[in-house]
Amino acid sequence: MTAPFTELNDRARDVFRIVVESYLDTGIPVGSRTISKSSMVNLSPASIRNVMQDLEELGLLAAPHTSAGRMPTEQGLRLFVDGMMQVAEPSVEERAAIEKQLDGHGPIEAALAATTQALSGLSACAGIVMVPQREPVLKQVSFVRLSDHQLLAIVVGNDGSIDNRVLTIDGRVSDSALEQAGNYITARLAGRSLSQAFAAIMTEINAERAAVDQASADLIRRGLALWSRDGSDRPVLIVRGQANLLDNDAVADLERVRRLLDELEAMQDIAHLLDSARGAKSARIFIGAENKLFSLSGSSVIAAPYRDGEGRVVGVVGVIGPTRLNYARIVPMVDFTAQSLSRLLK
Known part of the structure; x- marks a missing residue:
């Protein structure tokens, strides 16, 4: 069972934050020497190693066999996004890129597909949207x-x-x-x-x-x-940007990417996963094995509901990618996309 945020003392929180933020930024396990150079901590490398060992015993960090450094576990990532992450608002350029896709005329499905493509490009993930079901007259x-x-x-x-x-x-x-x-x-x-x-x-x-x-x-x-x-x-799903999953970092982990691409073919299962985010007030984050669908590939899903003019949830938009995501940047981006789609449907 993962230790709650309140159980960590100040120096453990500082070390843990540095490890997580550095790993999410570089994808490289973090060693005590790297942490000792940070202005956030004033500890010796030996003391840092002891703190990292404690965090590992709590199930928050793990040591890959090929490295002496540490990386966050899925439980550690959950603790970070729930209790420590400081989100940043989407930039002016990011907001403009998303809203630009909503200005065109035509079927709502075309706007949804274009917006999902834009979200995929900005997040470097696969973008996905559950399209509102419109019954024929x-x-x-x-x-x-x-x-x-x-x-x-x-x-x-x-x-x-x-x-x-x-x-x-x-x-x-x-x-x-x-x-x-x-x-x-x-x-x-x-x-x-x-x-x-x-x-x-x-x-x-x-x-x-x-x-x-x-x-x-x-x-x-x-x-x-x-x-x-x-x-x-038979929900209607639009997936864009699968090629983003095949970046340079994926070369060393092709099996994980292959599994993720296979999982993306399971449209019905993805729909059920996205459907579980319909009741959320803002973006919901699924990390790795927290959802059975992407447990094999160890992938994360960030999804948020969007609404029609009457305030009813009619669909869900989000991204799918590796657990090493820039959550602080992508979560508000998904939220903004959902809000933009809601404005389009009013």
Whole structure:
């Protein structure tokens, strides 16, 4: 169990801060000689080594086999970002680079992709954003028989989009029931979103006010439920800047990078991870093994939610990179990006 920040005395905090900040800056384990040259401490190299040994026993530092220096553990990084890190506001240039991507016209997805690309470039990480799920407004719905036990449900949206789903049924449904179900939805519920359509028709069916037979009612219920469930299970994600993960520092750790790139292919799992940041008021930090998805590669995720004009969380934006990140710089940058996206959606 990691020692709390309050348990460290002043000289342990100073030594610990120097080790962490130096390692995050250079990626090189820090030795006692380097620390002794700092104006923050007034200790002999021998005393510094004793303090570093104490910090190692507390689980905050580790000594790689190839070096006599120390580097922070994941637990040490967590203690640092929670209790010692002093964040810096994004620079004027960084804010301008992010906001520039929001000035263009076009689909919201294009702005999200461009903004994520900018965030990736500024942070030297992979940028990622969970896109708000926008349900199509219904224009036409129809059901086509594929076999005795499978139907193809087709939804045409007002924007011209066409979406299909295969619906498995227990027994054969008559052609008249297929036609009746499609016509009913199209005639009565056109102009509504899928969730609105599902809520309205379930109210009518449960109250036995729907002018359809039982077979058509079951088909309508199952068809709309399939879309509703499937839509929530298939979040839209945009990932940009994977090439940033292949920097010069990665050459010595190609296996970790290979694992991270493999993990980035698991879109569904990433969506669940980002979704856990939806309730945060600002950027949330996941370090290494704190999340199972990136435990193999030992990577960190910094993510923050963004909101629509009504204040509802509609997505999450963030970055993914090695645990050796400039957290003090990137955390406020992710926060600023989330705030900028929220302003765009108002």
